[in-house]
Amino acid sequence: MSAPELAIVLVTYNSADWIGRCLRALPAALDGRCAQVVVVDNASADATADVVERDHPQTVLIRNAHNAGFAAAVNAGARAVASDWVLLLNPDTEARPGSLRNLVDFAERNPGHGLYGGRTLRPDGSLEPTSCAGLPSLWSTACFALGLSTAFRGSSVFDPESLGRWQRDTVREVGSVTGCLLLVDRATWDRLGGLDERYFVYGEDVDLSARARRLGLRPVITPDAEVVHGVGESSPGSEGSMLLALAGKVTYSRTHFPPVAAALAVGLLRLGVGLRAAGARLTGKGQGWRVGWRERARWWNGFPARPQHAAG
Missing domain, CATH: 1.20.1280 (Monooxygenase)
Structure with a gap:
């Protein structure tokens, strides 16, 4: 059997309420693209891993004996499958039909960006803007410290990491692509060495984007790849x-x-x-x-x- 085009890596931690919906949405979202799904379970205390094993036997399941953190789990999942592309996807997402095919098609038509993301929506269909962000800077950090990013939320000047009021509805190069929906070609992934495992969870995707930009790559968003994201459902309180x-x-x-x-x-x-x-x-x-x-x-x-x- 030839290697799949795409390795879809999901890291779960007490995700039993979402993982079934996420995995069931993937065939329609891929729309014929060949993919291998890898679920890395970080020692969930609920039935997450059992749901995957019972209901989705074609999925590669890695059961960690302890919570290894997001970055380490993603790296393990990416190593488990040889593929042309690696896609990071949160378990609290439902990819819309054709969305993942659109994302890979866009990346193939537009090489050189390295990291590719899409448009995330809330369950009610409204924009959920955290699919991407500006890179942190001294200015953005000062705006946080002084309360400017709160007082002027969504301002391109005083809340620059939010990328202003852009609705993620156009193709645009961005500072960072969020790990809830992040596509990277395998050569770039290997060149970057995957995620930095110093980050237990949060910040590893920003770090990856910053390192990619230093190599001359230009992370980008396409609005044609839409997923519904239940923000925080796969995270701690x-x-x-x-x-x-x-x-x-x-x-x-x-x-x-x-x-x-x-x-x-x-x-x-x-x-x-x-x-x-x-x-x-x-x-x-x-x-x-x-x-x-x-x-x-x-x-x-x-x-x-x-x-x-x-x-x-």
Whole structure:
């Protein structure tokens, strides 16, 4: 049997409520494209892996004995199948008919971008804008610290990582493509070395995009690849997600900024959380920031160095 064109890698963690819908949508979304689906389960406490094994026997299932994190699990899944393309897809997505075929077709017609993404929608059909973002900068971090990105949400000047009010309805080069729907050709994937496993979850896709751009590649979005995304359904609770996202931002700053700029960026992140926590204490709103400040030891210095574990 020849190798499939596409390896679709899904990382699951307590995803039993979504994984069946996600996998059932794939044949129509591929519209004839040859793909092998790989599910890497990060030691779910629910029946996620059992659902995959029972209802989708053609899927390659890797059961991790512990939660290895998103980046490490994706890398393991990509290694499991030889293919021309690697597609990262969240388990809390339902790809629309023809969407994944459109994405691969677009990438084949437009080589040189390296990373390709699509348009994500909420379950009610409205735009869910997090399929892509601008790369973090000292300016965007200062806007966060000073509350400008909140006061002027969606502003291309004061909230630049949001990419303004663009509806993701045109082809456009972007700073980063989000890992919920990210296509990369195998040669580029291997050249980049996959995801950086220092990132447990959150930030690894931004890091990948930044490294791709340094190689002269130009991550891009096509609106013809649409998936419904149940945001956060495959992640920890909102407060846990915040802590992980902040750790990812600290790690990114220290990886991609020069030393002085990195120290300033990390200081601005800490200041932004501290000011929001103080505001939450005074107003009673945004209590998650108080948790973020109280639990700051969990993100203050970014993700810790992690030992390598074999999947199994």
